[in-house]
Amino acid sequence: MRCPPGFTRRVLPTAFKSRLRVPKRLFSKKRPARTGGAILALFLCSASALADPVADPSFSRYGVPGLIDMPAASMAPDADLSVTASNAAEATNVTLSFQITPRLFATYRYSIPASGRGFAGQSADLRYQLLRETGMRPAVTIGLQDFIGTGTSAAEYVVATKHVGRRLAVTTGLGWGSLASRNSFRNPLAGLSEGFEQRPVRDTGLGGEVEYDQWFHGPAAVFGGLSYQLTPRWTLQAEYSTASYDVEVREGTLNRASPVNIGVNYALNENVNLHAFLLQGDRVGFAFRINQNPRIPAVNGGLATAPPPVQVRPARSATALGWQNDPATFEQVRQDTATLLAGTQIELLTLSLDDDTATVRIANGYYGSEVQAVGRTARILTASLPAHIERFEIIPVDDGIDLSGIVLSRADLERLEFAPRNTETLLARTTFRDASLSAPGRPPVADPRFRWGLGPYIKGSYFDPADPVRLDFGAHLDVSYQITPVFSLSGSVLSRLAGNRDEAKRDDPSTLPRVRTDVFRYAKEDTVLERLTADYYFRPGKNLYGRLSAGYLEEMYGGVSGELLWKPVDSRLALGAELSAVKKRSFDQRFGFKSYETLTGHLSAYYDFDGGFHTRVDAGRYLAGDWGTTISLARRFANGWSVGAYATFTDVSFEDYGEGSFTKGVSISIPLEHLAGQPTRLVQNNVIQPIVRDGGARINVSGRLYGKVRPYHATEMAKSWGRFWR
């Protein structure tokens, strides 16, 4: 079956399909649920982007599309995010991979060698597909393996993969570096320049540096393999490996009985793959892969109930009767509007009527999609407001400040509710503006002023070679008290019930003030005050947003922090400034402080490029008093997902910085609506920074402005405007 543009073919076992898709409470189900053993797979197209014509489910042991140890030229579907874990010859590899664009793929890998025999290592790969596969030619991909990190398995390769029929894929490639450890020959590139003949000795140093003078140098070797898709779930593999396995042989965990590795891959469902293989004819290994694609939510458009229908006014009723001067009538309209909005989980903050325009402030604490909240508000206003009101200005409010003004024509809503192509037509007729300085009314104080929440938490410490994963489980109590709509107190207390994060005993040398390297000392107490702050938000002028925070800002620092953001409502560019005077908190995370204090702050520029790529540059003074710059790049999806990476370079030298040479990490935000389908504004924010050092460190202040403001601005709302009518 061929899928039209914008739709993706997915292989879905029927049992899987029957499980997820329909809100079961609403309709009833005639048959009992199908049994889970259905192996028959359906080919389905889902409304999403065009996927690879031939999707290859198999990833290598090192977390890249490939066979067992050898890479292939195939790519994962665009935006696919994978976690793999493998264990073979007593060594463990855990990887995190992202298909950045349809042709560009990156992997981060954490390798734990056979226990007690050497150090855990971190590495990263980057691959680019030069040619896509067609009927006539193979896909061709160029790759850098372990190009940043400790470099122990550094390699470069050019690999081609061609499908013969639908089931058989043939892969062959030319490898350099650690992929030329067997049957290697003189570098063919030496014909171009003699310099390619020798591979320079790697200067690993502290790791983390790109050693491009090694690339494609030294002897080369030819590797290759076959994969055969037996059924939609089972794939058989065989490869000729040119990897060295020197470490494993030296440690006695592997014998090189044969250069051939064989394997079998089993697709449990569309998100989980299991992999078993025989390495070098000697040792059996296992791996699994879990993948999620930010572009493919559980349910497109979500499972929220139907929005209220647009109420169309009777013809020729649109005359003002002067009634809005009557306070009792106005109060009735206000209450009706508030009740209807509350019925769809939106809070009415202010309503004012002026001639033919209604100005409405709302708070959305429910819909993950800001556009959906605005769309539902507009529908309700068609039902609750008197007929002479022609224009709605909807102002989303967070922390008491106006984030934008979205101006809609009531006649457009009536006319376009069921019109073909109503999404694009309405967007073209909608105005976004900064309403803050002219809009009448002020949001009221929240009722109740005091709010609390009790829930579970999981906190992890990772990448300590002594114990790469440590976890704490416990309860967290969040409290907040609103003094005025823009001024509130909030805090959280964590109480550990079980866990082992307190077992960490690292004492890394550091030539800098210990601003982060002693973070493990803050995990010793069971009950801690994680955060307690007073926060004040304000709008100093048009396009300007401000925040002042004071108190225990985060687990390691307290103090005062101020931020100013410039962000025109229709601009892709935002500029910000943040300045904080902080003092280091006591290890017990109660109310005390240690002696270290500093002034830290940054100037920031944010830019939203086409195609979902966002960049942010921060320049300023870091916690240890070092000066420098952080560059962040993220692919941000209209549904709230974000996958990005960042790197910080400061005036601390690589030697003084220590392991890793400079600060770098990955951040992934997952909107929970993506997984469950039910509306929620909950987003799981994950920051993975494998090495925490004292250089290039920053404080983590809650409630930063850009993340609050951007979702309600024109550029961002336009991307998901399809949700307006949902």
Added chain:
Amino acid sequence: MALKQSVPAMVVLLPVLLAACGTNSAISDRRALLQAAPSLLRPSEPNPTADEIRARITPEIRQLLSGTPAAIVTLEDQALSSIIYQAAANGAVATFFTPDNRSLSFREGVLVATRGLGFDLMSTDTGDAVQAIRGRGSSYTRLYQYLDGEEAIVSLTFRCTAQGNGLVHETCQGDWGTVENSYSVGSDGDILASRQWIGPERGYLRVEPALVD
């Protein structure tokens, strides 16, 4: 060494599935998800068919519905049935709701939108379908629009013909292959019952009268 939360997607749901309480909206959200989770993860108990629903329409319910157009709908692929009743009208389009707040909108009997089913039919251009089903007109174009996984609108276009009298078969060919809708049309031209395609994920919807006299 130490870091903040860095958890694969599978683990992410874990805190959500654990109990939470409080007045904070974020926490209440978790609770809402918690309540929703069983319906997504557990097979629901057997529920009534269209015939069983019709049998349950007692004279009292009939009284309540009097004057309000109603119907019984079935999602064929999922074998789910529900009663629907009209809640709004915008020009020629009537919007019907299920008791649990999912909606279906029809332009003179031809499905033009769904809301709350997931993978909803967001908007349509039915072209000359209404006239053709009533026996006037021949070949016409229909457009179906949906949300993709990134909140963008994606479209399917079909070329359709309608044939028959009384029982009308509408055959549409296009991006999705072939779609076959059928309508039972009364002598006054009203559509009395139908089987209509919603979209790639939801398949076909059967619409039958709620009241059989």
